[in-house]
Amino acid sequence: MGSQEVSSTVDWQGKHVTVAGLGVSGIPAARALHERGALVTVVNDGDDERARAQAAELEALGITVRLGDGATLPPSTELVVTAPGWQPDKPLFLAAAEAGVPVWGDVELAWRLRGTGGRKPAPWLAVTGTNGKTTTVRMLASILQAAGLRTAAVGNIGVSLLDAVLGETEYDVLAVELSSYQLHWAPSLRAHSAAVLNLAPDHLDWHGSMAAYAADKGRVYEGNTVACVYNAADPATEDLVREADVEEGCRAIGFTLGAPGPSQLGVVDGILVDRAFVANRQKQAQELAEVTDVNPPAPHNIANALAAAALARAFGVEPAAVRDGLRAFRPDAHRIEHVADIDEVRYVDDSKATNTHATEASLAAYDSIVWIAGGLAKGATFDELVTGAAKRLRGVVLIGADRALIREALTRHAPEVPVVDLDRTDTGAMSEAVARAAELARPGDTVLLAPACASMDMFTNYNKRGEAFADAVRARADESA
Known part of the structure; x- marks a missing residue:
C-alpha cells in the first residue's frame, strides 16, 4: 500500500485487524474497519464501567472486544491500529514487530481511507509543535472559512480525523492538528503543507529522548508538496525542514515576529x-492584517497567526480572507483569556499553560505580573523560566504539589520578588491564591494564572483549574462593584 493510495486499493474483507484502545480514536477506527469487512478485535488495558459500556456497543455490531488485556497480540493479526497515546515499548507492539505486523495510528488509517466513495480526497494542512497547535489550527480553519472553503479543524483538537474523512461532508481542505504521538504512528502521511510551531522538551517519557521527540514532530514535513512552515526564532524547526524529504518544488517558509x-x-x-x-x-x-486583528495580540499568539496565515497562503487564500479570518477567530477558554479588570488590575486565565515553554510565552505577553503558578511539574525544571521572567514579576503566588520547585528557582534567580507559598492542594486554594495575588498587585499589573504545571494534583484537568480561577476573580469583581 503506497503512501498515496486510498481505501479503494485495499481489500479489507476478512483482514484480521487489532485495534488498540477504546476512546476517541479507537471506537471510530473499529467501526470503520468493521464496516469494510475487516475482522476486528479491540484490546483495551482498562476494564471499568465505561469501557464495558463501550465494549457492549461494539460487540452488538459483531466486533470482538478484549478488556483488561492490552498486552497480548491476538492470533492471526495482520495489522494493529493504535490509539496515539499507547507507548511504543508496550508488549503488544513489541510482539507485532517480532511478527512483522505493521502498526498504524488513527491518523494513518484516516490518511489511507480518505477519498472513500469516489470522492476527491481533501488536502491536509497540518500543524504540530510543543505549544500553540490548537489555537493555530482553529485560526487556520477560520481563515479558510473566510475564504469560502469547506473546512474543519480536526485531529488532536478532539475531532476524529476518521469521522472527518468518512463523514457526509465533502471538504475542500482540512486544518489538522497532529501530536507527536499521532505522527509517530503515521508513516505514510503526506500533507499539502505543514508547520512545526516550536520545539521544547515534552513527553520525553513517551519518546525516550528529545531527539526522538523532535524526529516524530519532523515527520509532519515528509512528502509536503507546497510549503514547510517553520519558526525563524526556533532553529530546531528549520533543521527539521532541512532533514525532510519533500516533493519537488516544495518551499521552506519562515515566520517571525520581526521584519520578514x-x-x-x-x-x-x-x-x-x-x-x-x-x-x-x-x-x-x-x-x-493588523496586529490588533489577532485576539489576543500577545507575542506568541501573533506567531500562531503568522503560521496559520502561511499555511492558508500556501493553499492560495487571498490576503483579505487572512484578515477576516483572524478577526472572526475567538480563542478557546483558558488560553490567555481575559477574565476581568478589578481596581485597574487585569486578571488573565492561561490555565492551558501546563509546561514551562507555554508559560514562558504567556509571561512574555505582559510587563508587570503577579504570577499564580504550581501543580504537577512532570519532571520540569524552572530556572530558565524564572530567569527570563524575573524582571516582569511584581510577585508570585504558589499552589500545588510541586510548588517548592518553583519557589527554589525564584530564590536562586529572583530573590527580590515577593513569594506567597500556599501550603494547600485542595480546590479551594484557588480563591485564596486570587485574594493573595490581588494584595500584591498594583494598578496596571496583570494577575496571571499560568501554572507551568499539570493540574491533576488539585483539579480534574486544566479546564477545571481555569474555571476555579475565573470563578474566584468574578466573585471578587462582584464584591468590589
Missing part, C-alpha cells in the same frame, strides 16, 4: 506581512 526576509511572513509597524507568496518576494511584501 524573502520567503518569510512577519511583522512591520504593527502589520502582518507576507514576503513568501508574492510575485517578487525580493522586493515586495503583501499586507495581510
Whole structure:
C-alpha cells in the first residue's frame, strides 16, 4: 500500500485487524474497519464501567472486544491500529514487530481511507509543535472559512480525523492538528503543507529522548508538496525542514515576529506581512492584517497567526480572507483569556499553560505580573523560566504539589520578588491564591494564572483549574462593584 493510495486499493474483507484502545480514536477506527469487512478485535488495558459500556456497543455490531488485556497480540493479526497515546515499548507492539505486523495510528488509517466513495480526497494542512497547535489550527480553519472553503479543524483538537474523512461532508481542505504521538504512528502521511510551531522538551517519557521527540514532530514535513512552515526564532524547526524529504518544488517558509526576509511572513509597524507568496518576494511584501486583528495580540499568539496565515497562503487564500479570518477567530477558554479588570488590575486565565515553554510565552505577553503558578511539574525544571521572567514579576503566588520547585528557582534567580507559598492542594486554594495575588498587585499589573504545571494534583484537568480561577476573580469583581 503506497503512501498515496486510498481505501479503494485495499481489500479489507476478512483482514484480521487489532485495534488498540477504546476512546476517541479507537471506537471510530473499529467501526470503520468493521464496516469494510475487516475482522476486528479491540484490546483495551482498562476494564471499568465505561469501557464495558463501550465494549457492549461494539460487540452488538459483531466486533470482538478484549478488556483488561492490552498486552497480548491476538492470533492471526495482520495489522494493529493504535490509539496515539499507547507507548511504543508496550508488549503488544513489541510482539507485532517480532511478527512483522505493521502498526498504524488513527491518523494513518484516516490518511489511507480518505477519498472513500469516489470522492476527491481533501488536502491536509497540518500543524504540530510543543505549544500553540490548537489555537493555530482553529485560526487556520477560520481563515479558510473566510475564504469560502469547506473546512474543519480536526485531529488532536478532539475531532476524529476518521469521522472527518468518512463523514457526509465533502471538504475542500482540512486544518489538522497532529501530536507527536499521532505522527509517530503515521508513516505514510503526506500533507499539502505543514508547520512545526516550536520545539521544547515534552513527553520525553513517551519518546525516550528529545531527539526522538523532535524526529516524530519532523515527520509532519515528509512528502509536503507546497510549503514547510517553520519558526525563524526556533532553529530546531528549520533543521527539521532541512532533514525532510519533500516533493519537488516544495518551499521552506519562515515566520517571525520581526521584519520578514524573502520567503518569510512577519511583522512591520504593527502589520502582518507576507514576503513568501508574492510575485517578487525580493522586493515586495503583501499586507495581510493588523496586529490588533489577532485576539489576543500577545507575542506568541501573533506567531500562531503568522503560521496559520502561511499555511492558508500556501493553499492560495487571498490576503483579505487572512484578515477576516483572524478577526472572526475567538480563542478557546483558558488560553490567555481575559477574565476581568478589578481596581485597574487585569486578571488573565492561561490555565492551558501546563509546561514551562507555554508559560514562558504567556509571561512574555505582559510587563508587570503577579504570577499564580504550581501543580504537577512532570519532571520540569524552572530556572530558565524564572530567569527570563524575573524582571516582569511584581510577585508570585504558589499552589500545588510541586510548588517548592518553583519557589527554589525564584530564590536562586529572583530573590527580590515577593513569594506567597500556599501550603494547600485542595480546590479551594484557588480563591485564596486570587485574594493573595490581588494584595500584591498594583494598578496596571496583570494577575496571571499560568501554572507551568499539570493540574491533576488539585483539579480534574486544566479546564477545571481555569474555571476555579475565573470563578474566584468574578466573585471578587462582584464584591468590589
